[in-house]
Every structure is written in structure tokens, then in C-alpha cells.
Amino acid sequence: MTFAGFLAEYRSYIRVFLILIAWYFIHTRQRRYLSKIPGPLLASFSPIPRLLSVARGSRQNTDIALHRKYGHLVRVAPNVVSVSVSSAIPVIYGASTKFEKSDFYVLFDPKTPHGFRPSVFSVRTEKAHREIKRPIAGAYSMTSLLELEGLTDECISVFQRKVDQKLDASKTGAVEMDLGEWLHWYAFDVIMSITFSKRLGFMEQEKDVGGIIAAIEGRLRYAATVGQMPWLHGLLFGSETMSSVLNMVPAVAMMNTSARIVEFTAQQMKRYGGKEEEEMKYVDMLDRFKKTKDNGEVLMTDTDLLLAASGNVFAGSDTTAISLRAMFYFLMKNPECLKRLVIEVDEMDRKGKLSKFVSFAQSNQMPYLQACLKEAMRMHPAVGLLLERVVPEEGVTIEGQFIPGGTVIGVNPWVVARDQAVYGKDADIFRPERWLDVWKQAEVEGDKGGEAREKVKLMERNFLAFGTGSRTCMGKNISLLEMNKLVPQMLRRYTIELIDPEKELIVEDYWFAKQLGLHCKVSRREG
Numbered sequence: 001m002t003f004a005g006f007l008a009e010y011r012s013y014i015r016v017f018l019i020l021i022a023w024y025f026i027h028t029r030q031r032r033y034l035s036k037i038p039g040p041l042l043a044s045f046s047p048i049p050r051l052l053s054v055a056r057g058s059r060q061n062t063d064i065a066l067h068r069k070y071g072h073l074v075r076v077a078p079n080v081v082s083v084s085v086s087s088a089i090p091v092i093y094g095a096s097t098k099f100e101k102s103d104f105y106v107l108f109d110p111k112t113p114h115g116f117r118p119s120v121f122s123v124r125t126e127k128a129h130r131e132i133k134r135p136i137a138g139a140y141s142m143t144s145l146l147e148l149e150g151l152t153d154e155c156i157s158v159f160q161r162k163v164d165q166k167l168d169a170s171k172t173g174a175v176e177m178d179l180g181e182w183l184h185w186y187a188f189d190v191i192m193s194i195t196f197s198k199r200l201g202f203m204e205q206e207k208d209v210g211g212i213i214a215a216i217e218g219r220l221r222y223a224a225t226v227g228q229m230p231w232l233h234g235l236l237f238g239s240e241t242m243s244s245v246l247n248m249v250p251a252v253a254m255m256n257t258s259a260r261i262v263e264f265t266a267q268q269m270k271r272y273g274g275k276e277e278e279e280m281k282y283v284d285m286l287d288r289f290k291k292t293k294d295n296g297e298v299l300m301t302d303t304d305l306l307l308a309a310s311g312n313v314f315a316g317s318d319t320t321a322i323s324l325r326a327m328f329y330f331l332m333k334n335p336e337c338l339k340r341l342v343i344e345v346d347e348m349d350r351k352g353k354l355s356k357f358v359s360f361a362q363s364n365q366m367p368y369l370q371a372c373l374k375e376a377m378r379m380h381p382a383v384g385l386l387l388e389r390v391v392p393e394e395g396v397t398i399e400g401q402f403i404p405g406g407t408v409i410g411v412n413p414w415v416v417a418r419d420q421a422v423y424g425k426d427a428d429i430f431r432p433e434r435w436l437d438v439w440k441q442a443e444v445e446g447d448k449g450g451e452a453r454e455k456v457k458l459m460e461r462n463f464l465a466f467g468t469g470s471r472t473c474m475g476k477n478i479s480l481l482e483m484n485k486l487v488p489q490m491l492r493r494y495t496i497e498l499i500d501p502e503k504e505l506i507v508e509d510y511w512f513a514k515q516l517g518l519h520c521k522v523s524r525r526e527g
């Protein structure tokens with residue numbers, strides 16, 4: 001049959017099919033209430049443009065540009081609204097909010113030997129979240145973590161030893177290194193160390209041990225992209241059959257690593273069983289998870305333990321490494337800030353206030369360090385996609401616009417971090433003084449409060465690097481400990497410069513906005 005013949009024969013079916021398609025698109029576009037929210041035209045018809053945009057790996061910049069063009073509310077997919085107005089943050093994420101995590105997070109359910117199970121990070125309902133979180137929360141408190149500070153010191157000692165060895169072997173007195181990669185190895189060694197009392201030796205071996213970093217990266221790519229149309233997951237890695245078929249393609253199999261990350265964790269837990277006496281001097285996080293009891297009842301099954309530990313493996317290194325990279329990068333790009341910070345560290349050192357390894361308590365006496373860390377994480381939040389939540393049944397009104405129940409809504413930490421109404425006209429530049437000045441003024445105001453206090457509150461509200469509200473980051477204290485200790489210690493010992501100060505870092509945003517290309521020259525400080 002010719003094509004013309006085919007058209008003639010099936011004309012009425014084709015007509016019905018085209019009418020259905022047109023109806024679908026118009027219905028999707030004209031969804032009640034949402035049709036009034038501005039945004040790219042294609043985004044109102046189909047989620048595919050957003051999926052393709054996320055797949056390109058620079059969605060953080062796209063979201064900033066969209067909000068600068070369309071305003072505080074942007075319809076980024078037929079049923080998804082991106083929000084950037086400060087007053088909406090507590091409404092969506094506040095501690096007692098009814099906005100639960102969206103199906104985007106299904107993609108982050110770890111694959112255990114018993115199938116996919118929600119983790120404390122990926123679980124959607126508030127009730128289930130409370131149950132998972134309760135037995136493990138204590139292990140993430142700063143009090144618990146400070147007891148493990150010595151384990152972080154050991155990792156810093158390895159880092160220093162490795163750099164010193166390279167410097168000793170160098171004829172020029174300087175070494176070139178991919179600092180970004182080293183920071184990732186450092187963060188991984190610390191998280192393994194405080195979770196299982198055993199470093200894996202990323203820094204010692206100078207490599208991605210067991211390919212776990214690559215496995216996590218693959219999983220993130222898949223989750224970030226397919227998460228834009230979560231139902232696709234059931235047809236891809238979420239289906240046992242499809243998963244096996246897709247694994248035959250090596251490039252695709254590299255992203256199908258959820259089970260691999262859990263297996264890796266299970267191996268560490270086995271290794272843990274064989275811990276040697278001298279490695280038992282700390283009550284590590286796994287010990288703390290295991291010892292959790294309520295009225296004598298053990299609250300965690302073996303699978304719960306595996307999930308909690310694999311959460312540390314999955315979330316515990318990329319995030320810290322990204323924030324550390326941001327810190328070193330912005331300092332090197334802004335030599336006057338770096339100089340001011342080095343003076344602060346040196347002054348503490350000269351007064352004999354620093355121990356062999358800078359302690360967390362000591363770094364907290366350095367206000368400029370605190371301002372730099374805060375500003376680095378504002379300029380480069382580790383998460384670069386919407387923190388998606390579902391509007392509860394009754395709907396919500398934001399900026400006078402009603403958004404019906406069931407709509408997916410969220411804020412991208414990058415967008416609110418660059419809000420000029422909150423951080424000033426220079427919101428796009430690294431200026432730690434913006435925090436320092438306002439902190440000082442707020443201190444002067446004291447308890448009676450005033451303009452500066454209000455300003456601090458607003459700046460803090462828009463600071464979503466660690467998320468906020470009931471689902472705020474549980475590992476925040478781990479990262480703060482790692483960063484506060486490493487940065488002053490490095491600056492105290494070494495001069496670190498960008499090899500090419502003009503070159504911008506490459507950022508790949510697949511949920512975690514990872515930087516590539518932090519190539520530095522490191523030398524010993526004189527004197």
C-alpha cells in the first residue's frame with residue numbers, strides 16, 4: 001500500500017488520533033490555575049524539555065535565568081512550579097508543613113537484597129520519615145561527632161603526608177595537583193572512617209577505590225534526569241527485567257548502580273566485623289546506629305542498618321567535596337579574601353591558639369573563616385535542582401497565585417542564593433564580608449533585635465545549601481567538622497594557587513553540582 005493509500009484507508013482513525021493528541025496538549029497547557037503561571041511555552045505542554053535540560057547538566061543556571069526572566073513563580077513542567085520568593089520557603093519546607101517529598105525522590109530509593117527500600121533521604125511521607133530518622137538522628141549530632149574528631153585528624157594527617165612527600169620529591173618546591181579530586185578522596189576517607197572506623201585509603205592509593213565514586217556519579221546522572229519524569233523509572237532500572245536488559249549496554253550499566261552502592265556498604269560492614277583492637281578506640285557511627293534502643297527494644301533491623309550506612313556512603317562525600325572545592329576556588333579567585341583569611345589563621349597560630357591539627361572549637365573562633373565558608377556555600381550550593389515537594393490537597397497561595405493540591409513545587413538552592421533583594425546587588429559575587437558585617441551589626445543590636453537581626457534571618461532563610469525544615473540535611477555537622485578543620489590547616493601549611501586563574505571551573509549539575517578542573521599549584525609556606 002502506498003503512503004497516500006494508507007492515509008485514505010485510515011483517515012478517520014488518524015483524525016481521531018490527532019484530535020486526542022491536540023486535546024492532551026491543550027488540556028495539559030490549560031491546567032486550571034497553573035495556566036496563569038508564566039514560563040517557557042514548551043514546558044507547559046510536556047515535561048520532556050525539562051528532562052532534556054537537566055540531562056545537559058547545567059540546570060542550576062537555567063533555573064536562575066528562568067526566574068530572572070519570568071519572576072518568582074515559573075511553570076517549569078506541566079505540573080511543576082519553581083518558586084523563588086523568600087516568604088514561600090517556610091511555607092513549603094517549614095518544620096510542621098504538610099508538603100511531602102515528590103516522586104522525584106523515588107529514584108533515590110536504595111536497592112537492597114530485598115528490593116527497593118526508602119532511605120531517610122528518599123522517603124516521602126512525614127510519618128515514615130520520622131520512624132526512619134528517630135533511631136539514627138543522635139549519631140549525627142555535633143556532640144557525637146566531636147567524639148570522632150580524632151578520626152578526621154588522622155585523615156588530615158594522611159593528606160598532609162601525601163602533599164609533603166610530593167613536595168619533597170619535587171625539584172621546584174611546588175607540585176601541581178587536581179585539588180578537586182584530592183578533596184573528594186579526603187571527604188570519602190573521612191566518611192568511611194567515622195562510619196566504619198576504617199579508612200578505605202582513597203588518599204593513600206590516590207584513586208577511586210573500588211570505583212565507588214564513579215558508581216555514585218552514574219546513579220546521580222540517572223536519578224537527576226529520569227527523576228524529571230519519575231514514572232519512567234518503573235520502565236527502566238525500576239523494573240528487574242528491563243534492568244537486566246539495559247545492563248548489557250556498558251554505558252547504561254554505569255548508571256544502574258543503586259544495588260552496587262548498597263553491596264559496597266555491605267562489604268564495609270563485613271570488613272567492620274573484622275576490626276582490629278586498635279581501631280576500636282572510637283564509638284563510630286555504625287556502633288551508634290547499632291546501639292540505638294528504645295526501652296530496651298532494638299529499633300533497627302539489619303536492612304535498616306544497611307540503609308543508614310549506605311546513606312553515609314552515598315551522601316557523605318560528594319556534598320562535602322563540592323563545598324570544599326567552592327571554598328578553595330573562590331578564595332583563590334579572590335586573593336584579597338584569601339589574604340585576609342590567612343592573616344586570621346596566622347594570628348591564631350602566633351598566639352599559640354592552634355593545636356597540631358586545627359580543632360573544630362578553634363576554627364569556630366575565626367569569624368572570617370566562618371564568613372568565607374558560608375559565602376562559598378551560598379555561591380555554590382552542593383544541590384543544584386529543585387528540592388521538590390507536593391502541594392497538599394487544599395492547595396496553597398503564593399504571591400497571590402493559587403496553586404492546586406497535587407502540584408509539584410520547589411525551590412532551587414542556587415536561585416534563592418542569588419536573590420538580589422536578599423543579598424544585595426552584588427549577589428553574584430563572592431564577598432564574605434556581607435555575612436561578617438551583618439553578623440557584627442546583629443551582635444551590637446543584641447536581644448532587642450533590629451534591622452540587622454531581620455537581615456540575618458532573611459539571609460539565613462534563603463541559604464538552602466543544606467536544605468531546611470524537617471528534611472534539612474542530617475549530615476551537616478559532619479561536613480562542617482570536615483571543612484572547618486581542613487581549610488585552616490591547609491592554609492597554615494601551604495600556599496595554594498590556581499594554575500590558570502582565568503579558567504572557569506566546569507560544573508556538572510546532576511542533583512549534586514560537581515566542579516571539575518580545580519588544578520592547583522601547591523608549595524610550602526615560607527618561614
Ligand code: HEM
Nearest residue numbers: 121312315316319320323382387466467471473474475479
Ligand atoms: C556540605 C555538605 C552537604 C550539603 C551541602 C548537603 C546538602 C543537603 C541538602 C540540600 C539536603 C536536603 C535535600 C532535600 O530537601 O531534598 C540534604 C539532606 C540530607 N543529607 Fe546532606 N548535605 C551535605 C552533607 C551530608 C553528609 C556528610 C551526609 C551524611 C553522611 C548527608 C546526609 C543527608 C541526609 C540523610 C539528608 C536527608 C535528610 C532528611 O530528609 O531527613 N549530607 N543534604
